Amino acid sequence: MIAGSHFPNTLMIRKLETIFTFADEEKQALLNLPIQVITLKADQDIVRVGDRPSQCCLILEGFSCVYKLTSEGKRQIMALYVPGDIPDLQSLHLKAMDISIAPISPCTVGFIQHDDVRHLCERYPRIAAAFWRETLVDGSIFREWLLNVGRxxxxxxxxxxxxxxxxxxxxxxxxxxxxxxxxxxxxxxxxxxxxxxxxxxxxxxxxxxxxxxxxxxxxxxxxxxxxxxxxxxxxxxxxxxxxxxxx
Incomplete structure (x- = not known):
């Protein structure tokens, strides 16, 4: 699936464009955002509860999940993430993670430094709005999952x-x-x-x-x-x- 040096950026843009419309200049700015691509094994945590990450992750291939554990070690998967998703955008503004994120299949991810995202959002307020909308949609999905599991x-x-x-x-x-x-x-x-x-x-x-x-x-x-x-x-x-x- 991955092809071309700009693939991570174009996938991110494609996903964001399902909920937001960008101007050409904004798309170019997103294309220029530095993304470091790595491959992870299944169940190899990307971040854990209590971590203080300095980067966000973009899912490029495979599936990942957000999960939490009870004191007895029982796991509840609280969300599934597919290519194009950025499951930890909230880490831009929360100092410590209150969830864990892990691949549930072999997964290729792109890491985006928080500083790069912040600079981008300062220069392009509408891109900041797109990322904000992405986190709001994430919250909407969480609420639907609560209804699904509960009722x-x-x-x-x-x-x-x-x-x-x-x-x-x-x-x-x-x-x-x-x-x-x-x-x-x-x-x-x-x-x-x-x-x-x-x-x-x-x-x-x-x-x-x-x-x-x-x-x-x-x-x-x-x-x-x-x-x-x-x-x-x-x-x-x-x-x-x-x-x-x-x-």
Whole structure:
């Protein structure tokens, strides 16, 4: 997927343009933003609770997650991040992290120094507004996840999560014909929707049996988008995308 020296920047711009419109000068400034690209293994923490990072991370390939642990070590995945996302923009203004972020598949990320982002935002206030909007959308997704885990049955929760991922991946060009990669284990999906691994297996079997999804290795195939939306009680409004809901 990664090609060309400006790929990290163009992916970042493509994602931000799903929620914001830039002038040519602003796009060029984003293209010139220095980004250091590295590859991480699955479950290799990017940041941990209590860290004081001096950089933000941009997801370029693979999936990452935000998670927290109970005192007993039980994990709750609180958000999933896909290529184009910047999961720790809040670290620009919060001195210490209150969440941990880790790849859940082998992941390529781009690190952007806080000082570079601050200078960019000082020079281009509308870029600062775009980053602010990105964090607000992040908060909207957190609220929807709270509703999903707290008030929906596991079957509906999982259908809703699949709908969300399909829409978000489509926004950055990573869905073709209702097919997308989902490099996540059943245990990780269980941690994301707040159920056990055993029940997660039953939920996926039920979704397949009802013809809502098909799986082939790490690929997910959605044969009927409208049926999956109905099963997941899904309305893409909370994603605040310029063009959402059309697959």
């Amino acid at each position: 929906r049955e596991a079957y509906t929760r999982m259908a809703h999560l699949l709908c969300e991922l399909l829409i978000r991946l489509k926004a950055v060009g990573l869905v073709e014909g209702g097919i997308f990669d989902l490099p996540i284990t059943q245990a990780e999906l269980a941690d994301a929707i707040g159920t056990s691994s055993v029940h997660m297996n039953r939920v996926l079997q039920a979704l397949r049996a009802d013809g809502l999804v098909q799986t082939k290795g790490k690929q997910v195939i959605v044969p009927d988008w409208e049926k999956l939306k109905e099963a997941g009680d899904f309305d893409p409004f909370y994603l605040h995308l310029e063009e959402a809901g059309v697959v």
